[in-house]
Amino acid sequence: MAKNTITLRILPEENWISVPVGISARDALSTADVVLADYCGGQGLCGKCRVQFLEGAPDPSYADDEFLEKNEIEQGFRLACMARLDNDAAILVPFETRTQPSQVLVKDVEAKPIAADSGFKKIQLKIAPASLENQLSDFDLLRQAVKIENLRADLALLKKLPFLLRESDYSLTLSLCEDDLLDIEAGDTAADVCALGAAIDLGTTTIAGALYHLESGKLLSRAGRLNPQTIHGADIISRIQYASASPKNRKEISALAAAGINEVIRELCAAASVSADAILSITLAGNTTMQHLFLETPADFLPTAPYVPVFKDALNLSAGDAGLQIHQRARLFVFPSIGGFVGGDTVADMLIASLENSAKPSLMIDIGTNGEIVLGAGKRLIATSAAAGPAFEGRNIACGIRAESGAIDSVSIVEKVSVHTIGDAPASGICGSGLLSAISAFRQKGVIDASGRFNTNALPSLKDRFFENEEGLGFMLIRKNEGAQRDIFLTQKDIRQFQLAKGAIAAAVQLLLKEYGIAASALDKIYIAGAFGNFINPEDALIAGLIPAAEKEQIKFIGNAALAGASETLLRTPMRAKALELARRTAFIELAGRPDFQDIFAESMMFGIF
Amino acid sequence: MAKNTITLRILPEENWISVPVGISARDALSTADVVLADYCGGQGLCGKCRVQFLEGAPDPSYADDEFLEKNEIEQGFRLACMARLDNDAAILVPFETRTQPSQVLVKDVEAKPIAADSGFKKIQLKIAPASLENQLSDFDLLRQAVKIENLRADLALLKKLPFLLRESDYSLTLSLCEDDLLDIEAGDTAADVCALGAAIDLGTTTIAGALYHLESGKLLSRAGRLNPQTIHGADIISRIQYASASPKNRKEISALAAAGINEVIRELCAAASVSADAILSITLAGNTTMQHLFLETPADFLPTAPYVPVFKDALNLSAGDAGLQIHQRARLFVFPSIGGFVGGDTVADMLIASLENSAKPSLMIDIGTNGEIVLGAGKRLIATSAAAGPAFEGRNIACGIRAESGAIDSVSIVEKVSVHTIGDAPASGICGSGLLSAISAFRQKGVIDASGRFNTNALPSLKDRFFENEEGLGFMLIRKNEGAQRDIFLTQKDIRQFQLAKGAIAAAVQLLLKEYGIAASALDKIYIAGAFGNFINPEDALIAGLIPAAEKEQIKFIGNAALAGASETLLRTPMRAKALELARRTAFIELAGRPDFQDIFAESMMFGIF
Ligand code: FES
């Protein structure tokens, strides 16, 4: 008899487990809590889940041939998601293949139930059958029972209705979206499975989601993961280039986004122990490019002037048409955008910041690779975008890493330098908020001057932190022999990278203020949104000159407001019209074409400008 | 070299024609104007297109195996639609396989253009591209150009929009239905192909259609054909039984209706030299069963008390979902019904009769196998149905045939009997209107008495017309040696069949009058609708007691009002709401359960009751 299980030895931890025959190596490892990097969600598309079979390597898959070198395959390397375990095996999981818990921002969604008004509901009905005295059609029975004069159903539901009615003895559960019938089930299922909805923030780097009960507004779970499109480039432009190369590519990059969202949905549902089939509504906010790439609407004309998107208004679509694996009649609401580079995520932020409700102008900044800035009050709202580059995400920085376990996220200097890492793990690099914190500390202690140049004479106690190599001056934050996983430092070039990023944001803020005709001192509030904004210290942002000078109380961190805004539109139907109105009403100000842009940008790279 | 054409010899006419190799025998014969019976439109489903190959018989098709006996196949019989001509052949076309021009009623559609308000249109646009100063999305460009604030488009259109815009140099033609974008084409196509719509009357026996220009309301063509579902029974009940036997059968009978409608659409388009792709809108009226069988909504519970349809309200569907081969985004409006046996065709009739606009109650009768009767005025409208049976269609009558060329459609008796036939062709049988005319003549000359019994002593000159055989008494209308194709006569049983049919209608009328609380003399107008009604003489109907006694001016023939009503909803959107309102407002009166029904029915079979 063939055996039903095999034994798997996991190295280097020497963990021996028993798993069913035929399972994938990725799934087998996950049962032992070894979680692998998997940008594509285990579809053999990203090549990130490399492991090495020391014994019992299966035949290479087509994905192995694509992603691995011939000699690697000979050495037993395989992509774990595509490797089927039919025999006992020993697998070495390299350090770089293991995922570090990532700081994907999902914690900022309002956790308290809010009064929901989603338009979706499930209703249980016990109906009296038609009679000769009361010759109603089957559909009339439903219509009268739910008291919706113009109840609508599609043909597929009408086809199954008569049998469902009679099999269930006229006891049905209806799923409804306003006047539209979304589903009919026999018996009382409303008690088991309520009408669920998901809000999705589709970011360039990460996808975050929150699952709600659509009737009570109760938050059921949150989840986040990397956007699998990352395999085709970390930035927007390389993804657009890839997608625009052929209809096949456009389809692929759309499918990757859908796969990522579906994976987030699976996680949301697993955490809440519910089925994805119960999800009747999804709202999605992303930047204009992400929304285009996901929906397969060509982003070809976005990168070049006049930066034309296919659509800016909100879209109400079938979730299934967009590749989402939830209830077959689920609805998808896609956020309206303001322009090619101020997208649905900014509009979602705006629903949270509510600038239109304040009497004095306020400023909202979403800090990221692309910074979005909105300024205004009441009926006058203006917006622009600033290409900050990847420094805030820890990229293009010598020791930069993503905000993950082991990343330095804050730096302080008294006499000596001390660092703090995410998860208090041994330092493995520095992330965006650590960079900002370091710059702030450097400025306070004179380690850099107003132009950003290192001053090696600042503090005597820091003398030995400076070093010089072929690339120029550098400053050591923590050495390998001080408990870090390796030497971690900042170079003069890193400081310049930061200055380019903060200069872009600060210049955009100044130009918007100029356009609006007010001084920074006239601002009421400064809202800081976005994943990066959430992890920074407001004082650091002020000192580094990222935001205009302000009292601490004026600065409001609204965290991952895009997800919160998406949740608002999920749970409260009127917010959808409000989002569209805000998007249409906010004027996009194009900075690139302005004659004063270059001067103000150069000036904004300096410190002490605000 | 292989030859490209073959020679076909058609028998018995000895017509020799040359046709392309590979053509079907059906298509080849049609080039010689030999038109075959084809209930299924040439799909090998009905078995009606039997021909006999005397030479060059092709291999039998799977359809031949299904419909023909083994010895027939050996004798060269084949179904013409499935027989491919690869070699010279000689084909004998039996008389019974040839179609007689059928009197399908399509002539009564209002031929003059009416003011259209269909909601559909095509618009040609020359758009200014977006610029840095005017950063609109591609979709915004359209939205502003057509001045529709909430213009909606599906994802597929958004996907192709950016390329179409740029390839066409921003010159597009849009197809619209209210705020919905149905299509985008490059360049100016509105001039060539206007927005078209089709109205369909889906009858149990025949399908009739009319094609219109949706903007001007101009009638382009009309067409009609047999309902291919006829292969599963001429009557409603046998079709429901067939459809209810399995989901496969239900699908098949739905596909047959769709095939029939598609064939009518092809004829409509061929006659107007347009493409079916230009049809953006279809409205369809049929009896409740026909609408159910076409849409594949189970009719299983219609035949038995309490006679429950799946739906009664109007449906707005995607035409493609219902299997119609027209524009992929075309809309289908299906008429609302009043009850299981008073369907959308009656509601369409009501749009033409406009009972609700008259001050005094009027009566509307649609005479057919199932008679529908509506009575009322203003806000009070009541309706019922009467199972008249097939006598009015010439079935179950000894010499009865459909209303086709050669059918006796009127009979007059002065001293002698004289008959008139459709198309003035040699008489081959008697159709429903001929039967009514004969009964009227018999009553006037005393050939039958008030109970319907033959009186052989009525007129001396008619003495030799009577004959007796094992089935009882009969009356000879015309003999083979008097120029007919065969002896054509009516039997005592035929008279009884007619009495059953007219009794059902007359009883229903009387019971409705009783329910409404008025006498027949209080009626304002009597509207007669339906194919049968169109060919009868009002005096015959009065004399035979089919309708209440009335002045000739009170009787209005509204012809194929179902097709005219469907055309109204096609061309004037507000008529759709009106149809729904009339359907919901009209009370269905169930006669079967009434204690007085049997008495009134028995009485109504007599002559002279009104
Ligand atoms: S997870 Fe294996 S290739 Fe992406």
Ligand code: FES
């Ligand atoms: S036309 Fe040939 S089988 Fe129907």
